[in-house]
Amino acid sequence: MKIDAAKKALCNASDTKRGREIQRIIRGEIAQKCAVKYADCDLVAGCDVSYRRDGISKAAVVVYSRIKKKFVEEVTAEVATEFPYIPTFLSFREAPALLVAFEKLKSKPQVFIFDGQGLAHPHHAGLATHMGVVLEKPSVGCAKSHLYGIYEEPPNVKGAYTFIKEKDGELLGVCLRTKVFVKPLFLSIGWGVDISFIMDAVWETLTRYRIPDVMRRADKLSKDRPLNWREND
Numbered sequence: 001m002k003i004d005a006a007k008k009a010l011c012n013a014s015d016t017k018r019g020r021e022i023q024r025i026i027r028g029e030i031a032q033k034c035a036v037k038y039a040d041c042d043l044v045a046g047c048d049v050s051y052r053r054d055g056i057s058k059a060a061v062v063v064y065s066r067i068k069k070k071f072v073e074e075v076t077a078e079v080a081t082e083f084p085y086i087p088t089f090l091s092f093r094e095a096p097a098l099l100v101a102f103e104k105l106k107s108k109p110q111v112f113i114f115d116g117q118g119l120a121h122p123h124h125a126g127l128a129t130h131m132g133v134v135l136e137k138p139s140v141g142c143a144k145s146h147l148y149g150i151y152e153e154p155p156n157v158k159g160a161y162t163f164i165k166e167k168d169g170e171l172l173g174v175c176l177r178t179k180v181f182v183k184p185l186f187l188s189i190g191w192g193v194d195i196s197f198i199m200d201a202v203w204e205t206l207t208r209y210r211i212p213d214v215m216r217r218a219d220k221l222s223k224d225r226p227l228n229w230r231e232n233d
Contacts, residue, residue, distance in 0.1 A: 001105040007134040011095035019089050023125035029133045030124060035192030036110060036138060038200040042067045045109035046205075046214030047101075047131075049094040050222035057081040059097035060221035063107050064205055064214045071214075074221060077101035088123065088147075090116055091130040098131065111201055113140045113215060118188035118198075120149045120164050120172040132191025139190030140198045141173065142215055146186050151175045154184055161199075164188065171195060176202065182210050 010026065013019035042065055049059045056078050063073040077100035083093040094116070117126030118141030126147070132139030149164035149172045158180055164173040173188030174195060187198045205213040 001102050001108060003099060003102060003135065007136070008099060010130070010134055011092065011099060013083070013089075013092045016086060016089060019092050020123070022092075023123045023130075026125040026130050026133050027123060029191075030119070030129060031132075031192045033192070034138070034194055034197055038111070038197045041110040041138075043072070043107055043109040044111045044113065044201060044204060044214055045105075046113050046212070046216075046218040047098055048115045048215065048218035048222045049097050050219075051081055055081050057094070057097040058222050058224075059094070059101040060218045061098070061101045061105065062214060062217045062221060063105070063109050066204065071217065073105065073107045074217070075101050075104040076221060077104060088121060091125070091127045094127060095131065095134070099134075102135070109137070111138045111140065112190075113142050113201060113212070114190070115142060115144075115215060115219065117141045117143050117147050117186070118173065118190035120147060120186060120188035122148050124172075126188065126190075128188065128190030132193075136191075138192040138197065140193060140201045141186075141188035141190050142202055142211070143186040143188070144183070144211070146175075149173065149188075156180050163195075174199065178202075178206055179208075179210050185211065 065072045079097045114128040118128035128139045128141035151164040154160040154162045154177045161174045161176040177184045
């Protein structure tokens, strides 16, 4: 998978000042209208990054075919972790490893799901939105915790959800209950998608676990753990 060099440059920041400048650029390129209909998409990619104590970031990308009803590709990439962990700047920490992994892909995913926020970010430039702009592909944020936006806890019923909104009422995403008696997921619009799209994308591979299988596999692969390892599922 080839990525435009100018777009890749939007993933590099030497400090938070430059990072914030890039986030303003990202915000200016947000597309909330669906680039494609989810029903017309086949390949969905789940993306995650884990960090080792030796200073290495490991990205994992797994690709699921909606037509074949199975996973068709997985790739990993390891790079030195250069950007520190700073809240609201996750993209600059995770993107370097993700970009290397994306360029290893032989398939061409039409949808990318990220373990992070999208528009539900103080500057509307979470990881999913950031990478969606860079890849120019529909992207979805699928986070396990809340970062930004006003919402109410959904009822304790599988499939129940409430909207995540900006102070002015702008829709940012949904808080979705995927299992009863388990904390909900925080889905947010990334790039080129709407609320219906992100719901469909996450439900596609949801089984008995809290998170969809496409994300669960990416998480385990990035940590070199077997699929039966139970953690944040």
